[in-house]
Amino acid sequence: MLTDDLNRIRRIRLALLAGALALFALLYAPQPVLPQFAESFALAPGTTALLVSAGTLGLAVAAIPLGTLSEVFGRRRIMVCSLLLAEAIGLLLPFVAHFPLLVALRLVQGAAVAGIAAVAAAYLADETGGRDLGTTMGLYVAGTTIGGMSGRLLGGIAGDFAGWTGGLAAVAALAGICTVAFVLLLPRERHQRRQELRWTPLLTGVRAAATDPALRPPFLVAALGMGSFVAVYNVLGFRLVEPPLSVPPALAALAFLAYAAGTVTSALAGRLADRWGRRPVLLAGLGTAVLGLLLMLGGNLxxxxxxxVVFTGGFFAAHSVASGWVGLLASPSARGQASAMYQLAYYGGSSVGGVLGGVAYAAWGWAGMTAVLGCWLVLAAVPVLRSRRARTVGAAAPEPEAQVASES
Incomplete structure (x- = not known):
């Protein structure tokens, strides 16, 4: 029986690694070929950026509904159907020559991938029972970093040779392989207790997740951490290509390789959280991100x-721990909604933080933006420091320190 459980956990880890890679490759597929889109459709850069924004907007909007429906129809079914739909749209996009339709399809595709993003943490908490959850969630987040980086690099390289259609087709092919692996490997649920399709208790679960004080620390880490992360990557290209650095744009784009640091630290942070506890590892991740911000104040390339690299590694370490923590802190009847709320905070922070970070850079330069982002990360750390409290009566997950002790 023990061997069967270990094999099952291995399958879950491999499946979610593949699913995360496909998710983020598809979500950011248009980003490296936006210049080709602008040239092909004779559009301004800001307009072509809608292809990326539509995907993340769709994900943010659909996260809570799909997380809620996973309580009724089953988490595996929602994740599999969502990824299959997203991949089908990915294969269709290279053949669409009407820009408004492309944007509409990207909105639907973003909503589809929300079926994995919003449900994965709840599925893991149910099916692993908290056993090595940090390690498993760390591998999932590692898959998101690999997908985000490989999709951008593959799309950009293919786009140079075959235009935007070739770039999107190459990413869809990569995601297709990962989607097949995900569907074949992901085990059916054994431990989820499904609910009937009654809106009142489902909405009660959403309200419980949104108002649970224990969930506020990871939600704030998601919103403020991701807002800081997107702001840095949105503005960094401008700083690199402008004097005094004057880096050629093609070389400046290689800064996305820093995502590799997140692949390493997200998996490592998960293992450390299982051993030492989630709170200290999460705080260490946020502190590392602040250190990276301070290093970037220097004038040397x-x-x-x-x-x-330090900033990216710290952020993904914190995100890995915070996202897995949600599944343990939420009550079993609202895990899907809590996971979806985390995704809403994460991508909402991405949208708002990216804009505000750009505004801060325009007004006060890189140093001023760094001060703003540093304050956000400190604000995210404060409720984590103050989160020592027991779960409410009736909640299934023990207080985090007790959980860690039982796992060790």
Whole structure:
């Protein structure tokens, strides 16, 4: 029986690694070929950026509904159907020559991938029972970093040779392989207790997740951490190509390789959280991100890129721990909604933080933006420091320290 459980956990880890890779490759597929879109459709850069924004907007809007429906129809079914739909749209996009339709399809595709993003943490909490959850969630987040980086690089390289259609087709092919692996490997649920399709208790679960004080720390980490992360990557390209650095744009784009640091630290943070507890590892991740911001204040290109790697690694370490923590802190009847709320905070923070970070950069330069982002990360850390409290009566998950002790 023990061997069967271990094999099942391995399958879950591999499946969610593949699913995360497909999710983020598809979500950001248009980003590296936006210049080709602008040239092909004779559009301004800001307009072509709608292809990326539509995907993340769709994900943010659909996260809570799909997380809620997973309580009724089953988490595996929602995740599989969602990824299959997203991949089908990914294969269709290279053949669409009407820009408004492309944007509409991207909105639907973003909503589809929300079926994995919003449900994965709840599925893991149910099916692993908290056993090595940090390690498993760390591998899932590692898959998101690999997908985000590989999709951008593959799409950009293919786009240079075959235009935007070739770039999107290449990413869809990569995601298709990962989607097949995900469907074949992901085990059916054994432990989820499904609810009837009654809106009152489902909406009660949404309200419970939104108002639970224990969930506020990871939600704030998601919103403020992701807002800081997107702001840095949105603005960094401008800083690199402008004097005094004057880096060629093609080389500046290689800054996305810093995502590799997130692949390593997200998996490592998960294992450390299982051993030492989630709170100290999460705080260490946020502190590392602040250190990276401070390093990027330097004027030397090598120091700036080193800071970017440190910042990226710290952010993904914190995100890995916070996202897995949600599944343990939420009550079993609202895990799907709590996971969806985390995704809403994460992508809502991305949208708002990216804009505000750009505004801060335009008004006060890189140093001023760094001060703003540093304050956000400190604000995210404060409720984590103050989160020592027991779960309410009736909640299934023990208080985090007790959970860690039982796992060790």
């Amino acid at each position: 090598v120091v700036i890129l080193t800071g970017l």
